[in-house]
Amino acid sequence: GQQLNQSPQSMFIQEGEDVSMNCTSSSIFNTWLWYKQDPGEGPVLLIALYKAGELTSNGRLTAQFGITRKDSFLNISASIPSDVGIYFCAGRSNGGGSNYKLTFGKGTLLTVNP
Amino acid sequence: SQTIHQWPATLVQPVGSPLSLECTVEGTSNPNLYWYRQAAGRGLQLLFYSVGIGQISSEVPQNLSASRPQDRQFILSSKKLLLSDSGFYLCAWSARGLSEKLFFGSGTQLSVL
Numbered sequence: 001g002q003q004l005n006q007s008p009q010s011m012f013i014q015e016g017e018d019v020s021m022n023c024t025s026s027s028i029f030n031t032w033l034w035y036k037q038d039p040g041e042g043p044v045l046l047i048a049l050y051k052a053g054e055l056t057s058n059g060r061l062t063a064q065f066g067i068t069r070k071d072s073f074l075n076i077s078a079s080i081p082s083d084v085g086i087y088f089c090a091g092r093s094n095g096g097g098s099n100y101k102l103t104f105g106k107g108t109l110l111t112v113n114p
Numbered sequence: 115s116q117t118i119h120q121w122p123a124t125l126v127q128p129v130g131s132p133l134s135l136e137c138t139v140e141g142t143s144n145p146n147l148y149w150y151r152q153a154a155g156r157g158l159q160l161l162f163y164s165v166g167i168g169q170i171s172s173e174v175p176q177n178l179s180a181s182r183p184q185d186r187q188f189i190l191s192s193k194k195l196l197l198s199d200s201g202f203y204l205c206a207w208s209a210r211g212l213s214e215k216l217f218f219g220s221g222t223q224l225s226v227l
C-alpha cells in the first residue's frame with residue numbers, strides 16, 4: 001500500500017524558532033493535508049492542499065503541495081509553547097475506494113521549550 | 115454545528131473479554147465514518163470506514179469488527195480482546211465529497227491486561 005515518509009520524527013526547539021517538517025511519498029497524491037494532535041486528543045486539520053505547487057497559510061503555519069505531487073512541507077514560524085504536539089501529514093489519491101481514505105505519515109513530535 | 119462524541123475515554127479490559135466502543139455524530143447527515151487505531155509508535159492506522167448504514171469496509175484483518183446501525187452511529191466491537199488490541203482508538207467523520215477533511219473524536223485509550 002501507499003506509504004508516507006515523514007521527517008523528522010521529533011524536534012526540540014526553543015520558543016520563537018521556526019520549524020520545518022516534510023513528507024515524501026513514492027506515489028502521487030491529489031490532496032495533501034496537515035493535522036495536529038494535542039496530547040490525549042484527536043488530530044485536528046490545519047491545512048488542506050489541492051493543487052501541485054499550491055502554497056497555503058493558516059496564521060503562523062505555511063504548507064506547500066510539491067510540484068511532483070509526491071511531497072509536502074509544513075513550516076511554523078515563531079513557535080510558541082502551544083505548538084507542542086504531533087504533526088501528521090496525510091495524502092489522498094483519487095479513484096475507487098481511495099476517495100474515502102487518507103494515508104497518514106507517522107508524525108513529527110514537536111517540543112517547544114519556553 | 116457538528117460534534118462527534120466518543121466514549122469511554124479510558125478503558126481497562128482483561129484479555130478475552132468483549133469490547134464495545136461507541137461513536138456518534140451530531141449536526142450532520144450521511145457522514146462517512148471511520149475507526150482509526152494509534153499505537154505507541156504514533157502512526158494512525160485505518161481500521162474501518164463506512165459510507166452508509168450497514169456498509170462497512172475493513173482495512174486490515176484483525177480481531178475487531180465494526181457496525182453502523184444508524185446513520186450517525188458507529189460501533190467498534192470485539193468478542194474476545196487480545197493484548198495486541200491495546201491502543202488509542204479514534205473515531206472520525208467526514209462530509210460526503212469532502213472525505214479528506216476528517217473530524218476526530220477525543221479518543222478511547224484501551225488497555226488490555
